[in-house]
Amino acid sequence: MTKGKSQPIGPTVQLKEGLSWDKLAHMSAEDIRRQKLFPSGFMRLPHVKHEVGGQVFPQKQVEQFPRLERFDVDFDLPDCFLPEFPSPIFLTTHPELGDVSQGEVLNADNFDRRFRGLITPVQLDGLRMLVTQFPQEEFNLTPDRKSPKPSLGVACLDCHVNFHTTGQFHLNPDTRPQRDRLRLDTVSLRGMFNQQVHGSKRSLRSVEDFTEFEQRTAYFNGDPIRAMKKGMNIIDRLQVAHMAQIQNMIDFPPAPKLDPMTGRLDRARASQQEIAGEELFFGKARCVSCHQPPAYTDHMLHDLFLERFGAEADGPIKSFALRGIKDSPPYLHDGRLLTLEDTVEFFNLAAGLQLNRDAKSALAAFMRAL
Ligand code: HEC
Ligand code: HEC
Known part of the structure; x- marks a missing residue:
């Protein structure tokens, strides 16, 4: 993170016995729902005491x-x-x-x-x-x-x-x-x-x-x-x-690998993996349709329709800004996803992207540069 705290890398969400991320990504939403294979880590995270709720501090x-x-x-x-x-x-x-x-x-x-x-x-x-x-x-x-x-x-x-x-x-x-x-x-x-x-x-x-x-x-x-x-x-x-x-005076953390004019990677400073991740983000993985530079949000609420997979319906949620995203785990509105790799697996499944292992690592590397 910005001040040097190290961060766990890799997906933490558990899959059902015998299932792999690749196998899951190749199944239809309907099959995942019928066979109850949507990972529980992608479902809503309840409050520690949901019936009472309230503010809880680390x-x-x-x-x-x-x-x-x-x-x-x-x-x-x-x-x-x-x-x-x-x-x-x-x-x-x-x-x-x-x-x-x-x-x-x-x-x-x-x-x-x-x-x-x-x-x-x-x-x-x-x-x-x-x-x-x-x-x-x-x-x-x-x-x-x-x-x-x-x-x-x-x-x-x-x-x-x-x-x-x-x-x-x-x-x-x-x-x-x-x-x-x-x-x-x-x-x-x-x-x-x-x-x-x-x-x-x-x-x-x-x-x-x-x-x-x-x-x-x-x-x-x-x-x-x-x-x-x-x-x-x-x-x-x-x-x-x-x-x-x-x-309104508080800025995102510095992102030295981004071009100050476009908010895109400065190719002279970025690694090959980060560049590959950017190409996916703006291309095949279609992340840019909801997360646009400079803040990497489209200022809209979007419904991801997780009920297609048998999860609870959350309805429309703000597409949060991804600038500085490495600094603000856990992810999604309720913090159900603990690492950026979890978010990549989540969108790979939700958007039906079928990305391979290298592509997924590249996307996470690109997000860490934002
Ligand atoms: C429980 C701890 C908590 C406290 C205390 C708190 N907030 Fe928040 N704040 C949140 C959460 C959670 C959200 C996200 C709300 C949502 O998604 O609807 C939020 C969202 C916001 C946002 C909107 C951010 C955005 O762009 O979406 C603003 C502005 C804000 N808070 C200001 C304040 C102010 C001002 C106070 C004091 C009066 C305050 N907050 C007190 C937890 C807190
Ligand atoms: C249809 C619009 C849409 C697309 C396409 C999309 N996202 Fe998002 N993104 C959202 C919404 C909405 C949320 C918030 C969802 C929630 O909190 O339940 C979000 C949240 C996130 C978060 C967590 C942000 C935070 O502060 O917790 C990350 C990381 C993320 N998206 C990355 C991606 C990546 C990577 C892609 C491409 C593979 C992508 N998104 C594609 C709409 C989209």
């Missing part, structure tokens, strides 16, 4: 910030499949500085010291709001909570650590009944200035709207009555604008 983060501990559930993914903690921060206004995090987790204690003078007063005020804890369903001052001690709540940057993610998850506020709610893996806030739709299902059209409703809707599972009981906090529109402005 072990490493809870060790540093014990206020994020829940007494009723533990985080369920090993650290090697998570992004770097803390992750680097790149400002669009200061590319020459590189990572401005200085290896710290941005929080209420250090944000002013770190950023005063580097960003505008408006942006600093927005950042202050992003590190301020707000009451939330599981973390609040009432006895109806899931933290051992009363809590002032959760800050935006508790999940979007350093404007990125470390795999924090919760259930989406948009779906009912409870068992159908999607687990949501926290998305990165890098490069949002270049994305036109926000949220995997809500498709909100501005960072301002998402900022306002993230706290009002998602913090209380889309239930304003519970919010009133536990401390609803309506952020006024001026503060929302400040919060949005600083979120």
Whole structure:
């Protein structure tokens, strides 16, 4: 990853006894569905406690910030499949500085010291709001909570650590009944200035709207009555604008192998394997139809119709940006896929590509260069 954390390579999803990836890719969707051969690792990942849900934070983060501990559930993914903690921060206004995090987790204690003078007063005020804890369903001052001690709540940057993610998850506020709610893996806030739709299902059209409703809707599972009981906090529109402005200043990590004008590989810097992967991505594998440079998204929601294979129907989901994608495992909206090789096997099957082993490795290598 960008700061040097190593990352597992290769597919982790298990196949049924006697099956190979090649054999599976050559079967029709109907046969896969009838013989129940769709890998369970490609199906929905449930929340560790789906009937209750709520926000869950990784072990490493809870060790540093014990206020994020829940007494009723533990985080369920090993650290090697998570992004770097803390992750680097790149400002669009200061590319020459590189990572401005200085290896710290941005929080209420250090944000002013770190950023005063580097960003505008408006942006600093927005950042202050992003590190301020707000009451939330599981973390609040009432006895109806899931933290051992009363809590002032959760800050935006508790999940979007350093404007990125470390795999924090919760259930989406948009779906009912409870068992159908999607687990949501926290998305990165890098490069949002270049994305036109926000949220995997809500498709909100501005960072301002998402900022306002993230706290009002998602913090209380889309239930304003519970919010009133536990401390609803309506952020006024001026503060929302400040919060949005600083979120829009965060860049993707540097990608030295990409041509700055086209967002495509610079052939003088890329390896043969990466170039082969790019050719597939823009050619035979058709990834480009939904993931276009520079951010490698088409700003649309697409339905992958996994029910063809016997999986649950997820409906349309945002085609997430693939710039900087090596830094944000696990993959898909719920984090069901742990490595980039898993995503290649997934799309190879879902899109009926029938790629060979070399082609699949090349595609993953290309994505690591993005
Ligand atoms: C559980 C931890 C969590 C907390 C706390 C949290 N978020 Fe998020 N955030 C998410 C997840 C998960 C998504 C993806 C939502 C979806 O797919 O619908 C998201 C998405 C977003 C997006 C849209 C990204 C995109 O382009 O699709 C924005 C903007 C955002 N959050 C801002 C905020 C702000 C502002 C706060 C504080 C008020 C906040 N978040 C608090 C988890 C969190
Ligand atoms: C029909 C549009 C479409 C095509 C074609 C497509 N994708 Fe995607 N891609 C999506 C959608 C939609 C998602 C999010 C799905 C979800 O989260 O359930 C996604 C997610 C991903 C992710 C995970 C992103 C993240 O942040 O978790 C990767 C990696 C990816 N695609 C790679 C590829 C590759 C490689 C190809 C070509 C082999 C490809 N995609 C082809 C629509 C598409």
